Amino acid sequence: MREVHIAGAAVHPFGKSRGKTAADLGYDAVTRLLTTTSIGPDLIDVGYCGSSYGGSLLAQRVLQRVGVSGQPVYTVENACASGASALHLAWQAVASGAADCAVAFGTENLSGFGGGALPLTTNDIEIELGLVMPAAYAMRAQRHLHDFGATEADLTMVSIKNRRNGAANPRAHFQAEVSADQVENSRPVADPLRLLHCCPNSDGAAAVLVCSSDLAREIGTPTVRIRASVVRSGRFHTSYRDMTWPDITARTAEAAYEMAGVRPSDLDLVELHDAFSIAELLHAEALGIAARGKAHRAIADGEFDRDGRVAVSPSGGLLSRGHPVGATGVVQVCETYWQLTGQAGRLQVPAASVGLTHVTGGGIYGVDNGACAVHILTSD
Amino acid sequence: MREVHIAGAAVHPFGKSRGKTAADLGYDAVTRLLTTTSIGPDLIDVGYCGSSYGGSLLAQRVLQRVGVSGQPVYTVENACASGASALHLAWQAVASGAADCAVAFGTENLSGFGGGALPLTTNDIEIELGLVMPAAYAMRAQRHLHDFGATEADLTMVSIKNRRNGAANPRAHFQAEVSADQVENSRPVADPLRLLHCCPNSDGAAAVLVCSSDLAREIGTPTVRIRASVVRSGRFHTSYRDMTWPDITARTAEAAYEMAGVRPSDLDLVELHDAFSIAELLHAEALGIAARGKAHRAIADGEFDRDGRVAVSPSGGLLSRGHPVGATGVVQVCETYWQLTGQAGRLQVPAASVGLTHVTGGGIYGVDNGACAVHILTSD
Structure with missing residues (x-):
């Protein structure tokens, strides 16, 4: 190759x-x-x-x-x-x-579409059953908060951080910071997720x-050089699965780290699929940039800030930049390209030389049975 | 490779x-x-x-x-x-x-879809203008008949041949032969095309x-071995173009012949995109299995029959086998696989060892601006 x-x-x-x-x-x-x-x-x-x-x-x-x-x-x-x-x-x-x-x-x-759930197909049984994306992620959030001691305030911190990042991004859908009050008083969508815990269409x-x-x-x-490009699909399960562990992300990332010869600790920045605030916790752990059940601690300690241990979604993520489905996986790579070539302006992560992008989507027959892609890029 | x-x-x-x-x-x-x-x-x-x-x-x-x-x-x-x-x-x-x-x-x-034109997109300007597929192919047919002296009876021969082939195919949508009378008395769709000049949805x-x-x-x-696999897109034109020459087919086939090291005269069979009877004339010429303006003569002389010079759509083609859009390019290869491995049963082309499959679709901004694919397969 x-x-x-x-x-x-x-x-x-x-x-x-x-x-x-x-x-x-x-x-x-x-x-x-x-x-x-x-x-x-x-x-x-x-x-x-x-x-x-x-x-x-x-x-x-x-x-x-x-x-x-x-x-x-x-x-x-x-x-x-x-x-x-x-x-x-x-x-x-x-x-x-x-x-x-x-x-x-x-x-x-x-x-x-004019609002409402985005259909996978004309007879989408999950939508008919009410298992739209916010509902699926809300269940995962409930379980994560229960198992690991995170709180709704931890979810809110994700929104605050990513909106803060996106406020400096002229390409973002939302270019304004939000306060904890604003997030916690935004309208409920699927408990514990409120509107400002959800990315926009x-x-x-x-x-x-x-x-x-x-x-x-x-x-x-x-x-920049593409050091790894990996796509995987979800594994079919009808039996119990751990809703706090996005297996599809973990498997895709593992293959990408191996292909690139890069460890999670080598990453300077990650553009992560934070379709909902809880997603940043789940996927950060599956990507190996936070210990299991500890991602909310990392965020609280500023480790995912632009100048932190590893910048997570320095461009604002889906929560701020927005989520035009097919465009998201590419814009993450655009933003990372600008970071690694020193062209990110006000978004610039200091001394960025290794970046990872992560998207995962769908949810047929379960919580993570769609598709996932991870790219690892390095400075040339 | x-x-x-x-x-x-x-x-x-x-x-x-x-x-x-x-x-x-x-x-x-x-x-x-x-x-x-x-x-x-x-x-x-x-x-x-x-x-x-x-x-x-x-x-x-x-x-x-x-x-x-x-x-x-x-x-x-x-x-x-x-x-x-x-x-x-x-x-x-x-x-x-x-x-x-x-x-x-x-x-x-x-x-x-329940009938009607298949939309390319939610605001398909060609459909809004009435330039649905049968209309586009009807214009090409008018021009071909005018330029080369073919007649409506020649178009009808294509339907008769391909329905005769498909009558022996248990996988075909239509498994019955049709007579010239049936074709010529079927209802008009877009002059000179009648219903039995059109493939079914x-x-x-x-x-x-x-x-x-x-x-x-x-x-x-x-x-069987895949000797060539080539995909091309249409070339954008707003000026005059020759409606009797499907440039996209010619370019794709030329690249495939070169990749395979095969000439048109080497082919034992072709599965061709006969979405309409006129399409067999146009594409047979662009594929180089008939001289320009002479495909109707080849058909009249039986050259495209199952036991002719080169069997064209021995499985029945789109006219008989039907056209579930995404499936057509694959079923052509299935049928050719069975031919080249001697498993085609009543459809078998004698001593078949080289086959070509051809699909072309779309028509945005003109008569052949979509996508075209040609595969060339040989016996192993």
Whole structure:
């Protein structure tokens, strides 16, 4: 397998873009990517688009508008891991030598749904049963608080930290800090989760340029190296499972650490799938950046702050940056690219050289049976 | 790149399955595949599902039910080329050494739409303008008849041939021959196309096992070799284009012939994307198995019959076998696998050793701006 680099990143700011389709948002992000990297569309050998709700031939509808015309392109779906799956396939194409230059992007317009639970399919039995995502995470939260002595105030600290981070991010859906009072008085969604413990449904798009070493040198933009790209699916269980242990995250991360030759203690920053505040506790422990049952302590001690032991979601995370499903896995990599190339501005994590991105999505037949993706990036 | 083989194929018969979801149909096909090949789900390193309308996490919803649990799986969308795109990614994974064994399947339930044009997206401008698929192909037919002297009777011959082939196929949606009178008196859809010049919207699923040479030997089932796997997208045009020349098919086929080291004259059979009778004329010419403007003559002379110069759609094609969008690209490969391993029964093409499969779909911004895939298979 060849070394693979990211040589550019671009984002259509997340938020509410009711007038724009997923194709419009994706077009904006990819156009910015080509402008930033000063490359022409002919250089792109292959394109991968991650989206859950963007419709048929979305990759073509975006890429043909920027002039990627004739090359193979694909739209990939893997729930919240759709964008990261697109990136994984781009990485695989370049690593295997099948391509020298790939564009991976994610795009989504969730405003189109007008609110309510996002359906996995037209007859989604979990939604019919009321097991929507906030309910599933609320159950996990109840169990975590019961088992490990965390409190609702600990969940609130996650929201406060990530909103504080996102307040400095011009690409974030929410760019304002929140107080403990605001979080604790926001309306209940699924006990113990309140509105400000939940990420918003957002619209947005993000794109990265994935290329070989030779081409990266030729393009001449700042680059980072993809040291690991791993996708896994959930394991089917009908029997008891520990709701406080996201097995899918642990397995995916383990494979990524092995591929990268990196330990959790080597990480300077992590962009984590904090779809709900409890998710940061669960996944931080499964990623190995906090001991089991101790993530809330790490947060209380400032260890996950931007200047802490390991910055967790310095860009604001899903809680602040927002969550346009297919775009999230890519924007995490964009933000990490800027961190590792010293371009993160007010978001910059000091001396960042190793970063990890993590998305996990879906929940069919149980609490973590969807898809998960972990990427580990290092400075070049 | 390593040699890649197909070591098994299975199909859920095409037709109307209103009570089954796309996941149910896919589950049936993959279950049959595991039974046929006598392998356990643990052997599968990765899974790719092709579908346009099956919803989120479809690959997981199918594969977890057969016990593929934990491995990376992806759902891929590329309109009518979705299934073939899934196969291409499986081929790439095995060819590059990233996987030894992949399952590629396609599944779709179109009954759920209840009739009418299939939307590409929620605001499909082509459908709003009336440029639905039958209309697009009708315009191409008008031009082809005008330019090359074919007649409506020539279009009818395509339907008669492919329905005759499909009459012997137990997996086909339509298993009855049709007469010229029946075709010519079926109701008009888009002049000159009548109902029996159009493929049906079908439900169905198909699956293949893709593996390395070593694993193929170990499994011990009959195998064929994938000699070429090529996906391309349409080229954007707003100016004049020749509607009788499907550039996307020609470009994709040219790359496939080069990769395989095979010429059109080497082909014993072709499974072609005959979504409409005119499509067989257009694509046969672009695939190089008939001279430009002469495909109708080849059909009239019996050259595309099962025992002719090159059998075209000996399984019945889309016109007879039906067209569950995401499944079509995979079922073509299943049928070709059975042909090249001498298991095609009443459909058998004599001494078949080289086969090509072709799908093309979509039509955004023009007549052939979607996705196209060509696979070339040879006997092992």
